[in-house]
Amino acid sequence: MQHSPRPAARKPPDWLGTGVVALILLALAVLGANIWLNMQGAGVTPGFGFLAQTAGFDLSESLIPYAAKDSYARAILAGLLNTVLLALAGLVMATVVGVLMGLVSVTPSPAGRMVALLYVELFRNLPKILVLLLFYVLAVRGLPPVREALSLGPFHLSNRSVYMPMILPDPAQLWLLLPLGAGALAAIFWARRARRIKWETGRETPVLPVALALLLGLPLAFALLAGVPLVPTLPTFERFDFAGGARLSVQFLVVLLTLGLYHGAQIAEVVRGGILAVPRGQVEAARALGLSPRHVTRFVVLPQVLRIVIPPMINQYVNLIKNTSVAIVVGYSDLMSVSGTIINQTFRPLEMMLITMALYLGLSLLASSAMNRLNAVLRARGARSAT
Amino acid sequence: MTTSKILMSLTATPLALGLALAAAPALAGPVMDDIKAKDSLICLVSATAPGFSVPDSQGVFQGFNADFCRMAAAAILGDAAKADIRGVGFSDSMKTIVAGEAHMGSRSITRTGTRDADEGMAFVVTTFFDGQGFMVPGALGVTSAAELDKAAICAEDGSTTLLNIADWFAAQGMTYRVENIADKTARLEAFFSGKCDVYASDVTALTADRQLAPVPGDYVILPEVISAEPLTLVARPDQAFEASLFWAFQVMLTADVHGVTSANVDAIVADLAQQPADLQRLFGTDSATTDMAAKLGLPQDWAYQVVKQVGSYGEVFDRHLGAATPFGLDRASTLNAHVADGGLMYPYPIR
Numbered sequence: 209m210q211h212s213p214r215p216a217a218r219k220p221p222d223w224l225g226t227g228v229v230a231l232i233l234l235a236l237a238v239l240g241a242n243i244w245l246n247m248q249g250a251g252v253t254p255g256f257g258f259l260a261q262t263a264g265f266d267l268s269e270s271l272i273p274y275a276a277k278d279s280y281a282r283a284i285l286a287g288l289l290n291t292v293l294l295a296l297a298g299l300v301m302a303t304v305v306g307v308l309m310g311l312v313s314v315t316p317s318p319a320g321r322m323v324a325l326l327y328v329e330l331f332r333n334l335p336k337i338l339v340l341l342l343f344y345v346l347a348v349r350g351l352p353p354v355r356e357a358l359s360l361g362p363f364h365l366s367n368r369s370v371y372m373p374m375i376l377p378d379p380a381q382l383w384l385l386l387p388l389g390a391g392a393l394a395a396i397f398w399a400r401r402a403r404r405i406k407w408e409t410g411r412e413t414p415v416l417p418v419a420l421a422l423l424l425g426l427p428l429a430f431a432l433l434a435g436v437p438l439v440p441t442l443p444t445f446e447r448f449d450f451a452g453g454a455r456l457s458v459q460f461l462v463v464l465l466t467l468g469l470y471h472g473a474q475i476a477e478v479v480r481g482g483i484l485a486v487p488r489g490q491v492e493a494a495r496a497l498g499l500s501p502r503h504v505t506r507f508v509v510l511p512q513v514l515r516i517v518i519p520p521m522i523n524q525y526v527n528l529i530k531n532t533s534v535a536i537v538v539g540y541s542d543l544m545s546v547s548g549t550i551i552n553q554t555f556r557p558l559e560m561m562l563i564t565m566a567l568y569l570g571l572s573l574l575a576s577s578a579m580n581r582l583n584a585v586l587r588a589r590g591a592r593s594a595t
Numbered sequence: 596m597t598t599s600k601i602l603m604s605l606t607a608t609p610l611a612l613g614l615a616l617a618a619a620p621a622l623a624g625p626v627m628d629d630i631k632a633k634d635s636l637i638c639l640v641s642a643t644a645p646g647f648s649v650p651d652s653q654g655v656f657q658g659f660n661a662d663f664c665r666m667a668a669a670a671i672l673g674d675a676a677k678a679d680i681r682g683v684g685f686s687d688s689m690k691t692i693v694a695g696e697a698h699m700g701s702r703s704i705t706r707t708g709t710r711d712a713d714e715g716m717a718f719v720v721t722t723f724f725d726g727q728g729f730m731v732p733g734a735l736g737v738t739s740a741a742e743l744d745k746a747a748i749c750a751e752d753g754s755t756t757l758l759n760i761a762d763w764f765a766a767q768g769m770t771y772r773v774e775n776i777a778d779k780t781a782r783l784e785a786f787f788s789g790k791c792d793v794y795a796s797d798v799t800a801l802t803a804d805r806q807l808a809p810v811p812g813d814y815v816i817l818p819e820v821i822s823a824e825p826l827t828l829v830a831r832p833d834q835a836f837e838a839s840l841f842w843a844f845q846v847m848l849t850a851d852v853h854g855v856t857s858a859n860v861d862a863i864v865a866d867l868a869q870q871p872a873d874l875q876r877l878f879g880t881d882s883a884t885t886d887m888a889a890k891l892g893l894p895q896d897w898a899y900q901v902v903k904q905v906g907s908y909g910e911v912f913d914r915h916l917g918a919a920t921p922f923g924l925d926r927a928s929t930l931n932a933h934v935a936d937g938g939l940m941y942p943y944p945i946r
Contacts, residue, residue: 265757266773276761345784353789367790368747448746448792449772458790459774536752539776539785548753549775 243558256563258554259284265549267541269457280550287546288567294463294542295529295571301468302528306475311505313480324476331473337534340466344538347462354449362442364450367458371443374454378437384427391426395419459540463532471528478520482513515586522579526572533568543567626833627892630671630698635679638664639691639700642682646803646915646922647703656680659915663701663722663828663844666905670843671836673894675904692716692831699830699840706827717832719840724930724939726820727759728798730805733815735792740819744769749791752777755822756795763821783807797824798929803922820930835891841943842887846898848942849877850907852933857906864899876946883946898945908940 247254259281266276270286271293313324331339351367352358364371375381395418402413431438443453486509494508495501533544547564551557630636640648640660648658656664661680668678683691689704691697693715704710706718729748731737740763750756752775764771774791776782786794787808794801798820805811828844830837850856853874855863863870864878876883877898884898894900905911909926916924932938 265761266771266775268772268774276765341778341781344781348781348785348788348790355789367788446745448743451745459776537776537778538781539749539752539774541775545752545775545777548777549757552753552755553758 247558254559256559258556258559261554263550264553267546268459268539269541280554283546283550284543284563284567287541287543290541291532291535291543292571294460294467294532294535294540295575297464298467298471298528298532299525299575301464302471302475302524305468305472306524307479309472309476310479310483313476314483324480327469328473328476331470332477336466336470336531337537339470340463340534340537343462343466344459347458351458354445357445357450362453364443368449369455369457370461371450371453371455373440373442376437376439376441378439380436381438383434383436384431387426387430388423391422391424394426395422398422457540459535459538462538463535463540466534467528467531471524471531474524474527475521478517478524479513481520482517483509485516486512515583518579518583518586522576522583525575525579529571529575530568626698626831626836627671627839630836631892634672635677636664636668636671636699637679637681637697638667639681639683639688639697639702640664641688641702642684644703646920648680648682648701650682656682657915659723659911660701660703662905662911662915664699666843666847666901667699667840669900669904670839670846670893670897673897673900675900689713689716689829692829695831697831698836699828701828703826704829705824714832717830717837719828719830719837720844721825721827722844723799723826725797725799725824725826726930727756727795727822727824728801728820729817730786730794730796730801730814731792731817732789733813737817740817740821741767741769743771743793745771746792747772747774747790748793748795749774749776749782749786750795751775751779751782756797759822760795799916799922799924802924802929806921806923839891839893839897842891842945843897843901844908845943845945846877846884846901847905847908847911848940849873849945850902851909852942855902855907856910857903860899860902873945887945 244254260279262276263278263280263283264276265283267274267283267286267290269290271289272282272286274282274286309324309327312320313328315321348367351365354366354368357364357366357371359365362373398418399415402415405411405413430436441452443450443455490508490512491504494504499507532542535542536545536548539545543564547560551560554560640656640658643649644658644660646658647660648656651657664678664680665675669675681697683697683702688697688700688702689710692700693713699719700716701722703723704718706721710716711718729740729743731743737743743764744767748760748771750760750773757773757775760771760773771793774782774785776785782794783804785791794804796804798816801816805814805816808814828840830840850860853871855874860878863874867875867878870878878896879885880895885895887893888895888897906914912924912926912931913919916922916926918925926932927936927938930939932940934941
């Protein structure tokens, strides 16, 4: 932006571009008017009033309290939250698996490279719905039925769910946010101090154990002293199923595994490409400076890889978010499943499709804008260190 | 890319709505005259419903529902082959009948109040009583749906099954956990592997799906039927036409009660004097049916033609859905058995 803008050259107006845009807008307007008129003619008034009506169907699982007597709007919210949970867990798993396999694929060990190659080629070349169904059938058949659940103390595993103990929620627990916030502040302070000591003296100070102790210890001490109720509930078997405690459904785990492995394979390729794009000279120079192989990877290779891979990773992340919709096949009540059921009941496909598209679009845009911001930060940092 | 998706869904909607608009109610005139003038009866069935209506290798529709199209053609035109059976999608078929482009529909349409209130079509007679039920592994020791509190239930995602379960369990003051699985393979796999305790669907579907279990005998269908699905013939409104369909169906039921089939009807007619009064009224040359024929404008021997060319109700049921078919439905265990056997079917008096 240091250059002064060039004086505008006299150019003929862009008639072609303007024409194309005008044509598209005109087509959209005709479509919109057409839909409106047709719906009027058929006695259908487009509108979103139905969202307040009783949904009348149940979901396989929900992060918020939800029952059939709740509204369509709440059903959509519950489905959206299930999609978000699946997407977040999927992003973490795909990234971890992808980066690990990407690193393995460039190791000197031929066995490691072979494993990575097999994994990537297998998962990249199979339709994910097939993989999902296979995993589902294997899980449902392979895991024991609920009456013969594998138990490890208060943890139980069956082909329905993983059951685990949980602390009963209580409004008084909101007070724990205070010591948690204080712990977080103290941890940040400690981390800054450690960095300063390292900068000034070169000495290493433990950061992670102290931060963990602060984040967990402070709320726990507060709860004990102030008498905040922390009542654990254990899953216990009743007539048909375990009750109490918390559960993670098998379908959630299976979809998570499918998405994590499928996109992990794609991310591994992205990471491999990023590593190969780092000039060999960089590694050799770092080795010549006496850095250990681990430090070469951590301080020289990965930072550069990160900057190369972020744009293609945005693509992977957005794809993963959209691909969570395969969950409908195996009965995980995600946004797509809720939306489909509502369409079947209300015969309002237009409104529901618009809502569903807007929500998926919002999630994808949120993810890509966050990644773009990260990209901008990394680029700025890279530019600064380059000068 | 997203824009093109929006465009696609937007263009699809006006098309569908355009179809609905084109279906403005036409004349509710003499449908019988139209059938006779064309010498052909246009009957709509589902294009893909195994057991009920599927095209055979010659492209001719075969199945339980398709046979009621033949019943109508045999009764009115004297020739079952004059039924022009066409496969059409569910919502389109109702529109087509309302628009006057077809004479009748025989396609598993549940008779509901709001549908019956439409003046463009008339529900005539229920050919199949279905309803939603529950299937459980026998090992659970459950004998009634009232014992299913807190059970895990597998059901098709997006279907009305989900609503019926929610309503029923709420009314019983019981809770449950649903496994709403869209894929049928995954759904059955989940049930047979014990991921759910219960499988919920229409009873007919339960019976058919039970055959897919490793050991079908391990599963029992509970006696409770929690929703009513009376699958009913639909006609273009015309008093004579509706009466013809209704009574042709009663002929098939009467034949069923007396064990008359397409195979033995000739022998029965040849020896009519020795037969019960019911059958004499059905096949006699000067009987209730010939009287009806004159008033409704049917061929004299319409009752004979229906039984000869199509068969009795039980014969049609067994031919397409019975034990010898992949469906393996035992009619006696369904609501379609005769009242005497615990079903809902009995013939109205033809006299």
